[in-house]
Amino acid sequence: MAHKTLIIILFLNVFFVFPIENPLSKSNHNIETTASVSNSAVADFVVSTPQELTNALAAITAGGNIFIREGNYVFTSRISISKSGTSSNLISILPHPDNTGRAKLDFSSMAENSSNRAITLSGSYWHIKGIDIFGAGDNGMFIGGSNNLIEFCTFSECKDSGLQIGSGGSNNTILNCDSFNNADSSIENADGFACKLDAGTGNKFIGCRAWQNLDDGWDGYLRPADNITTTHENCWAFRNGYLKNGTIGGGDGNGFKTGGSDDKLLKHNAIYKNCIAAGNVFDGFDHNSNRGDVTLYNCSAYSNGRNINFSSTNIANSLTIKNTISISGVSGGDSYSATTTNITNNSWQNGLVANASDFVSLDMTLLTAPRKADGSLPDIDFMKLVPDSDLIDKGVDVGLAFNGAAPDLGAFESVALGMDDFVVEQGVFNYPNPFSTETHVVFHTKETSKIGVSIYNLMGVNVFNIAEKTYPAGKNSILLDRNKLASGNYLLVIKGRDHQRNSKLITIQ
Template identity: 65%
Template sequence: MSNSLKIFKSTVKDFLISLCVVFLAMFVISCEEEEADAPTVFVESIEVTGEEITEGTTRQMTVTIMPENANDKSVTWNSSDPSVAAVSSGGLVTALKNGIVTISATANDRATITGSTTLKISSFDGGGSGESSADYIVNTSAELLAAISAAQAGEVIEMQGGTYELFSKIRIVNSGTAEQMITLRGALEGGRPKLDFSAMSESSSNQGMVVEADFWHIKGIDFFRAGDNGMQVKGNNNLIEFCTFSECSDTGLQIDNGASNNTILNCDSYFNADSSIENADGFACKLTAGTGNKFIGCRAWNNLDDGWDGYLRGTDNITTTYENCWAIRNGLMKDGTVGAGDGNGFKTGGSDDKLLKHNAIYTNCLAIENVVDGFDHNSNRGVVTIYNCSAYGNGRNYNFSNTNPLEKLILKNSLALGDFGSTNTTTQDITNNNWTLSLTVTEEDFENIDVNELLLPRKADGSLPDIGFMHLTAGSDLIDKGVDVGLEFNGVAPDLGAFEFNN
């Protein structure tokens, strides 16, 4: 082979090699450009899972990231209450005390996608440790809803102080027992919890809390601005204690739907008003309510309709008891102007057909400065019993008619400052009241008639404040003028009115 041929072949070979190198380089550059142009895949959802801590103190949380081909699957962990449980950067939860805590994971790629789960921690023995003995300690609305759903007979949910914003009604459907009630309570320290339903629109379906279950004890909670009732009680044998219901778009607390044997103890209901300015009461055991319900030590003031409403529709011949309850300035709005409601202190009953019986028993109750009636008949056909009650400053202090009359009116040991009103019922047992005894009642019979005393704060245990309002003075001729009706009294006979004179 000639040298020129060898040189030609070598040149061709070198050219081909160089060409391959060029093509290979272009291919690599193209791939790198394609890879650089590929869009970033962000996290779209996170699911957090982990078991409740019923034994021990730690649990490992896991996350499921979607989509699976997300570029950055790292997350940042968070605990809603580090005093209940802490969570490490790797998702290990360490429990510190019993309670409810929400553990969340947030994607790091854009820090906008979060997943969470709520854990119950019950592995600590609170006895003698100085910690709350509650089974659930909650700080947020989500924790509260989770605890209510999970609670079983005998368990205690404790709400820490502060405002809990709610956007829909709370339904309680799981029941306790007579021996082991389920308790929902405000913490003993750190301020009262407030359930704020302000985000709700006004609607007949927008109650704040609906108690459909039996044997719950709900204590020390403020219910505010629900779109309908602050609380609706539809279950049986519940105890609602030391709660407030204010500025709701219908009655503060209402008992209906056959609910029976419930006790409302030391509760306040005030400034409730609907947009029609005529329907919102303080308390109501009405419409389809069952029998055996009690109100003890409760106050209702400045509700635009009635302090208490007993109007029936769909039930008959039930009995409701009122002990040491105060109805003040109902029929007036929060700003003191007159609304379009009925304006009664205690509306005993009534019905569409004017035939239904709501038997009502009032002992040691006050009806003060209500716009229309202090104690009101309203076509109730049942038996109404009024013992040792006081009325002052109402449009009519007592108003019972012989039109659609009661089955019977029993009225004893009671007084009216001002005109007593009218008690023209067909069947009655009315004795030992100041007007039946021809005893004139004046301001001098009382320590004071300062109505504002009735709105003083309650005592720490929830009981009514100590007052001098309409307490008899030593020289009053209303002392010992009553008759024994089975209530405790001082002296030789009961005094007239809601308060016994103390020597």
């Protein structure tokens, strides 16, 4: 059996620490009752018109919730949010539990102008979930506050970046959001997501997609911020640089622009884990004079102008690339220049050659498949390895979950089953994660197997168990209820007869 204390120390550095207040659950739609759980003096609001939403935003206090009903909300002026919640009492905008559709906030009647951002969030400790922001005269959302969670939202057809973080905004998490078809009238600007210019540090993008934005999928250009760190996990950037009608625009057309600055001196430290860059007009992963430290773990780059481009001009401080696939770059070979490099176990090394036969599919249209009901990314075959690919088990352990003797190359871990082994779907033990009420633990078995699940806190104390049970061959799912666990980070351990897997588990209240 693995030594639990050592495993916990290993995962501590990658845990996402973000306590969230979310009173909704599938079994309880009584809004008045849930509001009194945390603070009997806190009022909740149900809104169904633009004016009701505006009034609720003016009246809401820390710990309160705004439940927005499905429908089209037309706005003729921007929404400015300056008040803040607290770390233990967030302010939330959430879908009403009775919704069968989504709420669309339509700002398309506003003129294209830098002052016409749809939502400006200068406050901190907000949780905004499940809304579509459309047609803003500038950014769909601009975040200058800190410690906010933006979840399962979309940003489309805005005249500047769909979602931008700036004005010192730090430690924000953008979770399971999509940004697409953003373009300005000059046909040279508008990214999907942008953590740039004067942004703060510690911002994270998890499970997000950016496609067919005029400029870049993600833009990290700095002015004047310096030496900040931004993390991207399980994010997909594809076909950026194209307009909605499919023609090429005048923007840069990068998937992930890691940094850059006017004086070519500023450092944007960028971390990419299990990310995909595909079909972008220019670079998949782009240097652009970034002087910081850039890390790519288990990423996939396909059919970009250049898949990975770190030039020898205005060189990066360090570049680490491991377990990554680069295939079918359109405009030439990749470049990997930096003052210090650590580039090992990739598809172009150790005698490996990646080609189309390694993958179940290279159809980029799969990347726009609908998300799951909980907002998580769809299960697709794009760039998944076929069972006999020589890219399987050719990686090196970088702290991400893997099956088999060693990690596979690329963004998706293959399902390689032994007689009594179990594996985890796409290398992720549970979804959603973070979760507030319940989560699904998904695994596959080749034969009928006995499986047990345990949860440990970060001190190594066993706090919860699901008794061992026999599961049939094939795909299985365990519904894991929160069971009164406090908000925070835990270690999930799933055990079979001869096998054990461990992963991070995050509960939010």
